Amino acid sequence: MLEILLRSLRRYARDRLLLGMVSAVVLATIAPGVGRSGGPLHGEVVANAGIFVVFFLHGADLSIERLRAGVSRWRLHVLVQTFTFGVFPLLWVPLRLAAGRAVPPDLMLGFFYLCAIPSTITSSVAMTAIARGNVPGAIFNATLSSVLGVFLTPLLVSLAFVGSGASLPVGEAMRKLAVLVVLPLVLGQAARPLLADALARHGGARSGLDRAVVLLIVYVSFCDSVAGGLWTDHGAATLAVTLAGAALLLAAVLVLTRRAARWLGFEVEDEIAAVFCGSKKGLAAGVAMAKVLFGAHPGIGVIVLPIMFYHQLQLVACSLLAERYAKRPR
Secondary structure: OOHHHHHHHHHHHHHHHHHHHHHHHHHHHHOOHOOOOOOOOHHHHHHHHHHHHHHHHHHHOOOOOHHHHHHHOHHHHHHHHHHHHHHHHHHHHHHHHHOOOOOOOHHHEEEEEEEHHOOHHHHHHHHHEEEOOOOOOHHHHHHHHHHHHHHHHHHHHHHHHHOOOOOOOOOOOHHHHHHHHHHHHHHHOOOOHHHHHHHHHHHHHHHHHHHHHHHHHHHHHHHHHHHOHHHHOOOHHHHHHHHHHHHHHHHHHHHHHHHHHHOOOOOHHHHHHHHHHHHOOOOHHHHHHHHHOOOOOHHHHHHHHHHHHHHHHHHHHHHHHHHHHHOOOO
């Protein structure tokens, strides 16, 4: 177990995405005027174009045959989506009751936003494959989560504004997300016959583009927040609280998904898909949706902090779990 942990931590230390996010935050701190909304980079326009391209390529890379193979396990799908959009937001309630007064409002909103966003396609499927789980079921659920998130995430986030005097234009947010997420997925699927072979040959380049878009959105988001007083209003204590809160949420949902799958009598392959799809949250989708839902909100850098921390923690924890599952007898 110790050897697996050390190996995962070494991979974690070499994580280029983590290093890139730290660099993006530092760059935004040094030169916030360049990437802020309305600045010379016009980051909000470039980021939207990047989001469209990323989801287009996801659509082109999506195999309908593998989706069909995963459709039949309806109990698995109900469990995963219930955790993603139901149990997760409910877990935020005791977190707020326990620490609401000690946590800045923007950060508490960020924790709720983390609980409301969809799962991630790439790492959910990858971890399920490593653990020898139900890969078609994972593909179907991760894809379904991305589509449902276009409609459910704005509805859930709008609940966080109730009683705060602010409001979220839910219909407009859904329309923008549909244009940025669902439309490119559909167009990508239509173009799949032309692009499938090229994507298979250049999968690394597509993965690099995903990371580049995430880093661009992180940079633009933090430029807006730094310009709005992020580091003058918050300090190291905010980072420590964010890390602790993300770790608590991850630990709780990993335990709950596993117990729920076993209580329902799932085969181990379906249990694996439930654990990895039901506990994960998508960094790319999360930061992309944040720009649409919160726009140039001065606290957007704090709002996306929980998903940034959660993303790194889930990679380490799920890597350990995947390797443990993979060692079971065949």
